[in-house]
Amino acid sequence: QQQVKQSPQSLIVQKGGIPIINCAYENTAFDYFPWYQQFPGKGPALLIAIRPDVSEKKEGRFTISFNKSAKQFSLHIMDSQPGDSATYFCAARVNSGSARQLTFGSGTQLTVLP
Amino acid sequence: EADIYQTPRYLVIGTGKKITLECSQTMGHDKMYWYQQDPGMELHLIHYSYGVNSTEKGDLSSESTVSRIRTEHFPLTLESARPSHTSQYLCASSDRARQETQYFGPGTRLLVL
Secondary structure (H helix, E strand, O other), X not given: OOOEEEEOOEEEEEOOOOXXXXXXXXXXXXXXXXXXXXXXXOOOEEEEEEOOOOOXXXXXXXXXXXXXXXXXXXXXXXXXXXXXXXXXXXXXXXXXXXXXXXXXXXXXXXXXXX | OOOEEEEOOEEEEOOOOOEEEEEEEOOOOOEEEEEEEOOOOXXXXXXXXXXXXXXXXXXXXXXXXXXXXXXXXXXXXEOOOOHHHOEEEEEEEEOOOOOOOEEEOOOEEEEEO
């Protein structure tokens, strides 16, 4: 059972475009929603994260929009650059248990053309 | 930049062999994790540890085992590798004070022939 559904699977944009990656969840116990960026041959790295008490968070060119009632959140990349080409994973965490496990989406492979 | 290391980075091995994937972190993190990731697919948690001598199985059933004898070391062992074990294995760690941020190693790509 996939608890976090991510779309699209792949995305191609021109340099300067604004790719948008969407995630949806069902478990209302999720309380933390990070996005990870993964380059080929590397492990994922935390990009930006949001909690459900805010509707938007910006860090540089990256913005998370969060819609609690719709149980959806999305990543926007402003003025995208070829260096942003990577796989992006959304994730969600339940605030229970000592390890606080993350549940990941299936990933979006982003290609930014020069 | 996170200080978490995995060895080997790539491993090709025959069916039936015993293998151990190494993971070490120098950040003093108490929580450590193993994920399995097939190409282009999501990460699945297979093991985690919240401290020395404490290990738990994750959401995805795995025939591998783990141990946590030292804080910095979290090796994963397959007693008898099979082609179905072919995948990428990612190790991660997180801090008690900032549990949300999991720092990942570069991964081990395993191919079982």
